[in-house]
Amino acid sequence: MAKTPSGKNTSGRGQRDLKVKVKTARGRTLSSTRWLQRQLNDPYVKRAQADGYRGRAAYKILELDDKYRFLVPGARVVDLGCAPGGWLQVAVKRVNALGEKSGKSIGTVLGVDLQEVEPVAGSEAHVLDFMDDDADLQVKEWLGGKADVVMSDMAASSSGHKQTDHLRIISLCEAAAYFAFDVLEEGGTFVAKVLAGGAEGDLQKLLKQKFAKVANVKPPASRSDSSEKFVVATGFRG
Known part of the structure; x- marks a missing residue:
């Protein structure tokens, strides 16, 4: 399981934070x-x-999976906006994509992004805009079927205006959700980053129509001063 780093060091005078200025x-x-x-x-x-993870964001998906257990051995996973590859690294281990867990099913991990991503052993990464026509068909062809998990840590380019950025990421998350509807297996899971800001209502309503359970979570790895949180929708109704 993922552990929360304390960021503290012990000295002869007890514990104290040693911060770099x-x-x-x-x-x-x-x-x-x-x-x-x-x-x-x-x-x-x-x-x-x-x-050895490519970024701190790896711990966000680790912590979410520790709680909801969607990255199980044998699962077929699609990571939207997968650069730099930290979530791919986590998914490969958890779904046993390299077959390292003896006696466990071997999963499949597929990432797509607008830019090339340095390869992660046990996964495939393709340059693809998931909003393109027939992108869902292309992904299902690469997977060899439907996905069990669609996950996204994508964020729209920042404008510097909080409300505008909130609306942009909600729009991006909605697009990812519609993509998930097209590629998910019945019973599947959708995980995506959103920003708190008041426009999440329509997204929540949409997901509750399509999934058995919808939760909003801020994992410990998400910075306390950030408005980001994650929606975890489980039990896709098909």
């Missing part, structure tokens, strides 16, 4: 300096480096 350098904006300082002090970033 970053000075604003010439040519670097204040916001970029704050981002860099946050990265350097983020325990999930450090743990991702130690565990």
Whole structure:
């Protein structure tokens, strides 16, 4: 199971946070300096480096799967917007795509993105816009059938305007949901990132029509100062 990093170090005087401070350098904006300082002090970033994951986002899907158990051995998984590949890495292990778990079914992991992604052993990554006509047919052909899980950590490009960004990501999530309706096996699961902001009502209504259960979750790996959360819809009705 995924563990929550404490980000603390023990010294002779007890526990205390040892934070790295970053000075604003010439040519670097204040916001970029704050981002860099946050990265350097983020325990999930450090743990991702130690565990060999391509980014801290890997722990978000680990924590969600620990709770809802959708990445099971033998599952066929589609990761929308899969760059840089951290979610692919997690899915490969959990669905036994490399056949490393003796006696367990071997799963399939497929990623699609608008850009090329460095290969992840045990998965396939294709350059594809999932909103293209017949993209669902292409994905089912690559999978050799329907998917058991469609997941997405996609986010629209930031405009700097909170409400606009919220609407953009809700729209993207809705598009991902309609794609999932076309490729999911009955009983399947849809997992996607959204931003809190008040426009989620229609998305929730849509998902509740198509799935037996719909939950909204903020995993521990999601930064506390971020408005992101994840919708986990299970039991696709077909």
